[in-house]
Amino acid sequence: xxxxxxxxxxxxxxxxxxxxxxxxxxxxxxxxxxxxxxxxxxxxxxxxxxxxxxxxxxxxxxxxxxxxxxxxxxxxxxxxxxxxxxxxxxxxxxxxxxxxxxxxxxxxxxxxxxxxxxxxxxxxxxxxxxxxxxxxxxxxxxxxxxxxxxxxxxxxxxxxxxxxxxxxxxxxxxxxxxxxxxxxxxxxxxxxxxxxxxxxxxxxxxxxxxxxxxxxxxxxxxxxxxxxxxxxxxxxxxxxxxxxxxxxxxxxxxxxxxxxxxxxxxxxxxxxxxxxxxxxxxxxxxxxxxxxxxxxxxxxxxxxxxxxxxxxxxxxxxxxxxxxxxxxxxxxxxxxxxxxxxxxxxxxxxxxxxxxxxxxxxxxxxxxxxxxxxxxxxxxxxxxxxxxxxxxxxxxxxxxxxxxxxxxxxxxxxxxxxxxxxxxxxxxxxxxxxxxxxxx
Amino acid sequence: xxxxxxxxxxxxxxxxxxxxxxxxxxxxxxxxxxxxxxxxxxxxxxxxxxxxxxxxxxxxxxxxxxxxxxxxxxxxxxxxxxxxxxxxxxxxxxxxxxxxxxxxxxxxxxxxxxxxxxxxxxxxxxxxxxxxxxxxxxxxxxxxxxxxxxxxxxxxxxxxxxxxxxxxxxxxxxxxxxxxxxxxxxxxxxxxxxxxxxxxxxxxxxxxxxxxxxxxxxxxxxxxxxxxxxxxxxxxxxxxxxxxxxxxxxxxxxxxxxxx
Amino acid sequence: xxxxxxxxxxxxxxxxxxxxxxxxxxxxxxxxxxxxxxxxxxxxxxxxxxxxxxxxxxxxxxxxxxxxxxxxxxxxxxxxxxxxxxxxxxxxxxxxxxxxxxxxxxxxxxxxxxxxxxxxxxxxxxxxxxxxxxxxxxxxxxxxxxxxxxxxxxxxxxxxxxxxxxxxxxxxxxxxxxxxxxxxxxxxxxxxxxxxxxxxxxxxxxxxxxxxxxxxxxxxxxxxxxxxxxxxxxxxxxxxx
Numbered sequence: 001x002x003x004x005x006x007x008x009x010x011x012x013x014x015x016x017x018x019x020x021x022x023x024x025x026x027x028x029x030x031x032x033x034x035x036x037x038x039x040x041x042x043x044x045x046x047x048x049x050x051x052x053x054x055x056x057x058x059x060x061x062x063x064x065x066x067x068x069x070x071x072x073x074x075x076x077x078x079x080x081x082x083x084x085x086x087x088x089x090x091x092x093x094x095x096x097x098x099x100x101x102x103x104x105x106x107x108x109x110x111x112x113x114x115x116x117x118x119x120x121x122x123x124x125x126x127x128x129x130x131x132x133x134x135x136x137x138x139x140x141x142x143x144x145x146x147x148x149x150x151x152x153x154x155x156x157x158x159x160x161x162x163x164x165x166x167x168x169x170x171x172x173x174x175x176x177x178x179x180x181x182x183x184x185x186x187x188x189x190x191x192x193x194x195x196x197x198x199x200x201x202x203x204x205x206x207x208x209x210x211x212x213x214x215x216x217x218x219x220x221x222x223x224x225x226x227x228x229x230x231x232x233x234x235x236x237x238x239x240x241x242x243x244x245x246x247x248x249x250x251x252x253x254x255x256x257x258x259x260x261x262x263x264x265x266x267x268x269x270x271x272x273x274x275x276x277x278x279x280x281x282x283x284x285x286x287x288x289x290x291x292x293x294x295x296x297x298x299x300x301x302x303x304x305x306x307x308x309x310x311x312x313x314x315x316x317x318x319x320x321x322x323x324x325x326x327x328x329x330x331x332x333x334x335x336x337x338x339x340x341x342x343x344x345x346x347x348x349x350x351x352x353x354x355x356x357x358x359x360x361x362x363x364x365x366x367x368x369x370x371x372x373x374x375x376x377x378x379x380x381x382x383x384x385x386x387x388x389x390x391x392x393x394x395x396x397x398x399x400x401x402x403x404x405x406x407x408x409x410x411x412x413x414x415x416x417x418x419x420x421x422x423x424x425x426x427x428x429x430x431x432x433x434x435x436x437x438x439x440x
Numbered sequence: 441x442x443x444x445x446x447x448x449x450x451x452x453x454x455x456x457x458x459x460x461x462x463x464x465x466x467x468x469x470x471x472x473x474x475x476x477x478x479x480x481x482x483x484x485x486x487x488x489x490x491x492x493x494x495x496x497x498x499x500x501x502x503x504x505x506x507x508x509x510x511x512x513x514x515x516x517x518x519x520x521x522x523x524x525x526x527x528x529x530x531x532x533x534x535x536x537x538x539x540x541x542x543x544x545x546x547x548x549x550x551x552x553x554x555x556x557x558x559x560x561x562x563x564x565x566x567x568x569x570x571x572x573x574x575x576x577x578x579x580x581x582x583x584x585x586x587x588x589x590x591x592x593x594x595x596x597x598x599x600x601x602x603x604x605x606x607x608x609x610x611x612x613x614x615x616x617x618x619x620x621x622x623x624x625x626x627x628x629x630x631x632x633x634x635x636x637x638x639x640x641x642x643x644x645x646x647x648x649x650x651x652x653x654x655x656x657x658x659x660x661x662x663x664x665x666x667x668x669x670x671x672x673x674x675x676x677x678x679x680x681x682x683x684x685x686x687x688x689x690x691x692x693x694x695x696x697x698x699x700x
Numbered sequence: 701x702x703x704x705x706x707x708x709x710x711x712x713x714x715x716x717x718x719x720x721x722x723x724x725x726x727x728x729x730x731x732x733x734x735x736x737x738x739x740x741x742x743x744x745x746x747x748x749x750x751x752x753x754x755x756x757x758x759x760x761x762x763x764x765x766x767x768x769x770x771x772x773x774x775x776x777x778x779x780x781x782x783x784x785x786x787x788x789x790x791x792x793x794x795x796x797x798x799x800x801x802x803x804x805x806x807x808x809x810x811x812x813x814x815x816x817x818x819x820x821x822x823x824x825x826x827x828x829x830x831x832x833x834x835x836x837x838x839x840x841x842x843x844x845x846x847x848x849x850x851x852x853x854x855x856x857x858x859x860x861x862x863x864x865x866x867x868x869x870x871x872x873x874x875x876x877x878x879x880x881x882x883x884x885x886x887x888x889x890x891x892x893x894x895x896x897x898x899x900x901x902x903x904x905x906x907x908x909x910x911x912x913x914x915x916x917x918x919x920x921x922x923x924x925x926x927x928x929x930x931x932x933x934x935x936x937x938x939x940x941x
Contacts, residue, residue, distance in 0.1 A: 099533060
């Protein structure tokens with residue numbers, strides 16, 4: 001860090017007005033009604049010192065590389081299962097495992113092009129991995145545009161403090177899209193304005209020069225992906241960035257009811273004629289049950305110790321862990337591996353003794369269904385509220401881009417909870433975001 | 441070894457024009473250790489360029505796209521195959537051990553499994569499968585028109601009625617509960633004038649066919665068109681199209697005969 | 701905002717985009733021309749003829765449900781539920797614009813948000829109506845300038861200009877502008893129409909355009925406005941073939 005004293009950004013309202021002006025919104029459904037909300041920005045940045053970031057960066061590169069190798073292995077030779085590192089049940093019962101992807105090799109062997117890895121900083125100063133998001137994690141566009149605007153609104157802050165410029169995200173993304181492109185243009189598939197990530201899709205399309213497309217203007221012919229043009233012609237697409245779930249992506253291979261997919265996209269993908277960002281079948285690697293094994297994966301594939309720690313996790317599947325979980329259930333957080341998103345997460349401390357006892361039985365009966373974690377006491381961050389500062393829970397989503405090389409974006413999305421008691425930092429639940437400054 | 445002549449045709453007619461029609465056919469018989477395709481010809485009308493690939497389960501997929509307006513899609517295959525069950529198939533996939541969309545059991549089916557599995561003294565997977573199939577053939581009545589292509593094993597078991605597809609699905613549910621990998625087969629059988637379905641049981645190193653609807657072993661009178669976890673992986677034709685049509689009519693004809 | 705990367709697109713735009721750009725052009729123009737003509741009308745109404753606003757309603761074939769000119773002006777400027785209002789057109793322009801961010805640039809789009817915000821603040825101001833709306837017109841002109849400046853794809857620019865011109869001609873005819881004004885706008889429209897490539901949905905129908913121009917030039921044009929409007933609105937029918 002060049003300066004010990006960090007100049008604060010004080011003109012929060014001005015920046016929030018600018019964000020409004022530039023249409024930085026996300027869509028939410030409330031009581032069946034669609035609303036576009038502005039995503040409130042808090043001007044006090046999360047600051048990560050250069051040395052600390054170097055450690056985080058190497059830990060994230062290692063993690064994303066190992067996860068990519070794991071995905072390749074699972075859909076091909078399955079050595080990690082044969083060698084007994086990951087029990088096969090954890091892989092094949094995962095809803096993210098797609099047998100339709102067996103033997104299919106994505107361009108350049110890359111499965112997770114954009115890995116969104118959620119971390120928290122513990123009160124002990126140590127960073128812990130909370131979860132991996134390998135199915136097109138969203139959110140990078142918010143700090144990206146916020147930085148553009150804060151630089152304009154508070155130039156002094158940036159001239160006085162040495163802050164790594166984070167506006168290379170579009171370049172990183174474009175490099176990745178170009179690297180895996182199979183011939184044709186890059187395109188970003190969006191379900192449209194009523195999708196929560198619509199701002200992100202349109203902004204990233206603008207910055208990367210990719211075409212913003214919807215499914216009804218795309219079709220597969222000769223096992224290649226095309227966009228219809230208004231003159232009755234067609235333009236080939238070589239890389240497709242998409243956020244819709246695998247199960248809806250191709251109604252002729254997956255869910256036949258899907259109206260948002262592209263029929264026969266799987267044929268084009270399997271034939272190696274289009275890169276899909278992120279690839280299909282990634283859900284098996286960011287599963288709650290698989291999370292436990294990521295440090296082991298790093299050792300197995302890379303021959304290195306994991307640099308970043310997982311939150312301490314126990315698998316009742318293993319007898320030793322099961323005993324610990326049964327004994328300490330009251331202070332653990334229990335997650336149902338079959339449930340997605342925030343569902344199936346229970347804090348032992350919230351349960352009555354009676355409920356705890358029945359939960360213990362459930363765990364003994366179905367040990368594979370659950371993982372248990374220590375509750376991490378993570379560091380609160382200051383946010384501005386009613387003119388003063390209050391402390392709130394916040395996490396950090398780091399973005400790792402895998403292309404010719406694996407690169408970590410020197411920034412990230414710091415989300416905070418508005419509710420002082422809440423551990424849930426989610427934009428659709430009224431939270432906000434901060435910029436994340438990596439210092440020079 | 442036996443030589444079989446096969447033919448299969450589908451006529452799909454729409455009651456109004458459709459366009460932007462994308463389809464994927466899984467009707468070109470699989471080439472495997474036990475099944476060699478000597479020749480096979482495919483015709484699709486209206487004329488459309490197609491591409492063939494092999495999917496993860498080993499099925500031949502014929503994909504095409506008809507942009508222009510049309511009112512029908514006909515396709516047919518004709519060919520000759522050599523079936524030799526002395527050379528077994530060994531193409532294993534782990535997913536065949538786990539429940540799938542159509543074969544996820546419910547409590548009823550699990551209870552039923554628990555009830556019959558204790559009575560089964562056989563040890564070898566195929567023998568256990570034969571035991572289950574014997575029980576099913578007494579319990580489930582073969583009846584057309586009560587189930588359709590969306591019927592799951594749970595629903596068919598509830599009805600205690602169904603067609604070959606339903607017999608296969610219930611068997612797969614039971615075998616997978618019994619920790620025996622097994623898979624769904626769609627194909628043609630000499631004894632059946634229509635498309636048929638049966639299953640294959642993994643005995644540890646190879647697949648062995650079993651026809652639960654007829655409660656008999658699979659011999660060289662069976663031609664495999666496609667295979668997978670359940671019907672969902674094996675549908676002979678899937679398509680998405682646009683237009684004002686309200687219904688489609690599908691006519692299927694098929695034949696499988698010993699070649700002399 | 702900087703950092704935009706240009707990807708060569710070999711002159712192809714999607715059907716979806718072409719129609720959004722077209723309607724963006726029409727609604728943005730409708731918002732501006734509506735404001736301009738309401739201002740002209742306001743000038744007449746304030747001291748000479750408070751009933752004059754009814755003539756404006758007649759042009760749209762509407763009944764007077766407003767009662768007085770103040771209610772009328774408020775509705776035709778600010779009421780988003782009145783499909784003839786400036787506010788309505790601005791909302792529709794924004795709806796199309798937000799789906800075109802990557803094609804028209806974040807900067808261009810921002811002008812539409814600014815315009816919406818400005819219209820809202822003008823509603824609650826104590827300033828005179830015309831003065832309050834003036835910055836809104838500035839913003840809309842800024843939008844046009846930014847659009848032309850930031851869009852590098854010629855086809856997108858042409859569809860936009862074409863739509864603007866068609867809308868203006870339609871409104872000028874409807875609102876019975878002077879014939880010379882209509883003539884010069886129509887000639888400009890022809891110039892833009894000719895830039896649209898053949899075999900696309902916004903290629904004009906030669907016969908219809910010819911008939912329209914003939915009618916506007918003709919001695920007996922007055923009184924045939926509705927006929928002219930229907931020609932304007934069918935100008936692309938069968939033009940692609």
